[in-house]
Amino acid sequence: MKFRVERDILTEAVTWVARGLPARPPVPVLAGVLIDARDTGEITLSAFDYETSARTTVPAEVAEAGTVLVLGRLLADIARNLPNKPIDIETDGNKVEVTCGSVHYSLLQMPVAEYPTLPSSPTPTGTVEGTVFTEAVGQVAIAADRGDTLPILTGVRVEVDGDTMTLLATDRYRLAMRELTWQPTASDQNAVALIPARTLSETAKTLGAVANVDIALGDAAGGDGLVGFDAGQRHMTSRLLDGDYPKVAKIFPSSSETEAVVGTHELVEAVKRMALVAERNTPVRLRFSEGQVGIEAGTGDDAQASEVIEATVHGPDLEIAFNPAYLLDGLGALGRQFARLAFTAPLKPALITGQDTIEEPADTSYRYVLQPVRLAG
C-alpha cells in the first residue's frame, strides 16, 4: 500500500475517527485505525469499539491499493504535529512508513486479519438539518442519567412519527423533551430508538457542524439494534440500548397555578450567584410574587445569599426549591430570550419552556420538567 495525502485532510479525518477509541481496549486491535487505500483515489479510515463505529473517506493520491491497521491515537497525534506538507504513507514489511518533508516515522502494523468487521452503513430513513440536530441533542442529552443504576436512562429516546422527530431523556429527577421536524424518506415512518446519550451528543456535535445529517432508524438500520448517521463523508453507527423506556407522558404537568416569565440570562446569572452558598445537595429557593422572583440559598448555620429579580408573575405567590445544577441545566438549554416557569404546587414538577418576548405564548417545542427538592423529614 502506498499513498500521498494532504496533512490537514489526514489530521481532520484521523482525529475524528480516533476520538472515540477506547483508552484501554478490550482487544488490542480495537486501539487501531483501519486505513483502506483504493485505486479510485480515496482512502477510508475507520474505527470500531463494538458499540460505535466511525468511518470517513477522504481524497488521496493512491499509488498502490491496500489495507493497514495502525495505533489510532498515535497516528492522530503524529498527524497533528507534522509540518504542513503532503504526507506519504507506505507499507514496508510489517512496518508503516510515514514521511512528511524531512520527518520520518516508522509505525508497527497491527494484524488486519484480527480486526472485526464493521457494521455496514445502513440506508438513511430521513434527513435532519445539521444545526437543528446539534441544538436538539444538546438540549435533551443534559437530562440523561450519568449513573449506572438504570442503564436504559443513559440513553436518549428518539421517536419518529411521520415528519416529527421527538428526542427525550430523563434521569428521573428532570426530563427534557424536544420536538423537531425532519424529512423522512417515507411519510408514514414510525420508529423508536434508544441511543446512548454520550455517543449521540458526540455524534451530533461532530456531524451536525459538517452538513445535514442522514439518519437510519428502525429496520432500515439493519434491524439488529443499530442506528446510523451520515453527514458528508462521515459515517457512524451506534448500537442501541435495549429495554423498555419508562412511560413518561403523565409526568408532564397538565395545568399550572402560577406562571412566571423571566429573562433567561438574568435568572441564570442570579441562580449561579446564589448557588455559591448552596453546599452539596442544598437547594436554591425561589419565591415568586407580584412582579418579582426572590432567589436565595444557604441555611442558618452556613453562609446565606439572596437576590431579587424582575419577573412577570401570574397566579398565586409560590415558594419552591430546586437543585441549582438541574435548574441551570434546563435554563441553559432553552436558548431563548425569556424563560417561562409553570408550577402547580411547591412539591410538584415544574415545567420550563422558552420564548423570545414577554408577551408571546410559550414555545413548547422544548420542554424541561424538573422535580423540586423537599426536606427528608
Next chain:
Amino acid sequence: MSRRQFALPERSSSEPPDDTGCTILHVDMDAFYASASLLAHPELVGTPVIIGGGTRSVVLSATYEARRYGVTSAMPMTRARRLCPIATVLPPDHDLYASISAAVMDTFHDVTPLVEPLSLDEAFLDVSGAVRLLGSPSTIGQHLRDTIADEQGITASVGVASTKFVAKLASGLAKPDGMVVVPHAEVIPFVQQLPVGALWGVGDKTEERLIALGLRTVADIAHTPVETLRRAMGEASGQALHDLAWARDPRRVEPVQRERSIGHDETFGADVDDPAVIHRTLLKLADRAAARLRKHGLVGRTVTIRVRFADFTTITRSKTLSQPTDVSRDLYDTARGLYDALGLQRARLRLVGVRVEGLSDAETTPVQVRLDEPEHSWRDADRAVDRASARFGAGAVRPASLIGDRGRDEGRDRRRS
C-alpha cells in the same frame, strides 16, 4: 458491667459517707440482659441462666447464680455451657432490652438533662443541677434505684463520686443491687488501695507491664515519678495513669453524641452459601437499620455491607446513594446490589452486616424527589409499618419473606455506632 470484680475497699471513716460535691452518678443495671429476660420467666429467678444465641455465639449476659460457675459476658457459648451445664439458656430479646433501656433512660432524663449513655444498660449522670430540687446525690441515686426496680422490675447499682472514673469504679463495687458513695475526701485513699487493673484503660497487657515494673496497686503508680511512668508506658498513657492514680479525671458528662452510623451484623448459626438466605438476611438487616434511622429522625447516604467468609476473611463494600434515605426498600436494594456485585459462587459465609453512614437530620436534609415518585411510596409504607410496630410490637408488620423468621433471636447481633 465492669470487666473484673474487685473487693470493696475498707472505708477510712465510720461516719456515714459525705456526698457533698459527689455529683456524678454511674448507674449500671445488674446483669441487665439476664434480669430483663427473667421478667418473662419468673420461675427461673434464683437459678443460673445464660442469655446467648446458638452454639456459635457468645454469652450476652448471665445471672449472678451462673456467674458463680465462672460464666462471664462475651465468653463463647460452648465454654459457658461446659462451665455451667445446669444453666437454662435463653435467646436474647433485643426489642425487650431496647424498650426497657429507653424507659430507664427516660427516668434518668427526669432527673437531669446531663445523661451520657454508655450502652443500653449503663449511663453517667451529672446531677449537680438537681441537688437543690431533689436532694443530695445519694438520695437521687437511691431514688433512681427504687424507680427502676418499681417500674421495670430489674435492679441497678449506682456509684456516686466526684469524677466519672471513680463513679464507675464505685458502681462496679456496689453490685449487685447496691450503691457506693465515695466521699470527696476519701477519693484518694479509695482509689489508691485498688489493684492497678482497676484503672481506666488498663487491660491485660498494660497490667502485665505494670506488674513487671513492680507496680501492683494504684498507690504504687501514684508514688512513681510521672517521668518514669511516661518513659515506661508512653507519653500519653503514662501521664493518664498518674492522673487517674491521684483521682484526677477532668472528663465531663457529655450528653448523647450523635450516632455516626447505624447498622447491624448477623452471624449465621452455621455457615451459609444459599443466596436466598443471604438476601433474606440482608433484607432483615436493612429493614432494621431503616427502622432505627426513622426512629431517630435521621437519613443516611452511604450503604456498606460486610461479608465474613467461613475462613474469617472479611470484606466490606459500600455505595453512596444519589439521595439520602430512610426507606427500608432503598437500603435493601443497595445492600443486595452490593452483595450480588461480589459475584460469589456459593462461597460459604459466616456473617453479613448492613450499615448506613453519612447520617443527617431528616428535618433539615434536602432530598431531590424523583419525577415518578408515586403519591404513596415505600416511604409511606415504612411509616405505616412503624406505626403498627409502635402499637403491636416490632416485627408486627414485616416483609413477607421474613414471616416465620425468628431472626430477631437468632445469631449474634452487634450494634455499632
